[in-house]
Amino acid sequence: MIYFGYLVTYGLLLTAVLGLLASWVDRKVTARVQYRVGPPVLQPFIDIVKLLGKETVIPAGASRALFLAAPVVGLASVILVATLLWVVSVHPGESFVGDLIVVLYLLTVPSMSIILGGFASGNPLASLGASREMKLVLAYELPFVLAAMVPVILSGLSIRLEDILSAQAQNGAVASSLSGFLALVVAVLCMQAKLGLVPFDIPEAETEIVSGPLIEFSGPGLAIYRLMKNMLLFALPFFLTILFLGGLRFDGVHLVYGVLKLVGLVALITVIRNTNPRVRIDQALRFFWGPVAALAVIAVGLALMGW
């Protein structure tokens, strides 16, 4: 029953606050790189509050139930993922066997909710964006799962996240070995695609298809989608930190190291975002199923050999 309390406090509130702060860091660093002054600290919070106060306009050709339910489904899955990750970090004994697989499955649901929302909108541009999102999910899921296999192998073939954490506490972070480092590189690229950021923000390409699947959402629906994306901006680096960089430990100086790891991953995402153009969907497919998947297979092979 500890889960319910954790769900509300850690899963929803703390992750929401930290996710919105992470998105502010992203916007501020982007502005600074472009020689601008960026938005103030509270800007993402004000965006969500303002969007909650607008009216919802449902297009005439949309299917109402799916249109209204799609954002909520996505947000619910991100809250569940965040709860699981916090429980593993704060109370390591409370988790269950196979929670790694549950997290991997739940992390596909936000993309599914964007696809659902896009197809339920009744707008051809939204359908185009949703079909591109489907192809992108096809592309990056394979290397992501392969890269998540490497910490499993290196921690003695266990699929409990706390076993991965304790193996890293004893032997050093997974990323310090060669296979772990390669798997971290693969995982960062797949994370960039999962978050929908340049160079892989194909479904939401602003200049081409005008916000893609989210084109018809307004008011509270859009607020929930933005909150979902910002919470994912915190939850995914947190997941990668647990898998590859030793997780977040709350004793003394290790807390500072943990925070630095998280901020470093967000900064890495921002730097990649600002220095790259957008790729086409067929180039992205070829990229993820070619070099990236090959790198992931090499990492798995090296992990099996013990390096």
Added chain:
Amino acid sequence: MTSQGLTREGVLKDLEERFRDCIVEVFDKSPKRVFIEVKPEPLVRMANYLFKDLGARFNIASGLDTRSHIEILYHFTIEDLNLLISLRVKLDREHPAIDSLAPSFEAANWIEREMHELLGIDFNGHPDLRRLLLPDQWPEGVFPLRQDYEEWDPEAIRDRGV
């Protein structure tokens, strides 16, 4: 005969000799600009000669509504000589009609549609004389660029409100 070995005087003398009975007047305005007034009937022949044989480029056509008549100018450029030749055609105000240049070269298609709907000039032989710029609710037979155009819209507001 290509335009490579030609000079400006050579081109003008050649045009005057070839179309002696079609040209009404030649106005040599400046080294870059020549206005040639022609009769309406042989216009297609002359334009074809300029475009296909001399290799001139068709820039645009302009329509005017002067007090006595409606006239059209067709502007052709010979780039090697830096020369802009304008063929002027004067039409009757009551029923302005002329043969269309659109079957000869595609560039004249849209400009003739625009002149048809804004000035009311009929182009015989144009393949597709639809509306180009004006909205669909615009009434037929009202030509905005004529001098005697009057406001037909009762809901238009034409004062500044101050």
Added chain:
Amino acid sequence: MDFKLRALLKSPWVFHLSTGSCNNCDIEILDCLTPRFDIERFGMVLAGSIKHADVLLVTGSCNRQSVERLKRLYEQMPKPCLVVAIGECSLSRGMFIHSYNCPKPLDKIIPVDVYIPGCPPKPEAIIAGVVKLIEKVGGTT
């Protein structure tokens, strides 16, 4: 309602519409987003879709074909919303007041909150107009 408007003023998302302009006012609006005048520090972001927008920036004298689209866009914008008219052509059609294709000025078609004169207005003038809008709607002087 007051709280909603106050949150809207702190993060207005802008949709830019040109109803037949010469594009000088559009260039000046784009100028406001560049690093020199940076309006993102006030929370203003260019919205791609009209359903995401709070403020409609209108330039250009409304000609007959774009008036139908303008009305449709205004209806699709989720309320509460604000309209800003930028440049002489959208204030009163400027020099096109007797043109055959511009029957009505903008404020007889949709309700306008702030007028920014100029042909085209400088980015400083646009920012000053936006500040006046925030003060007028926020209720302070």
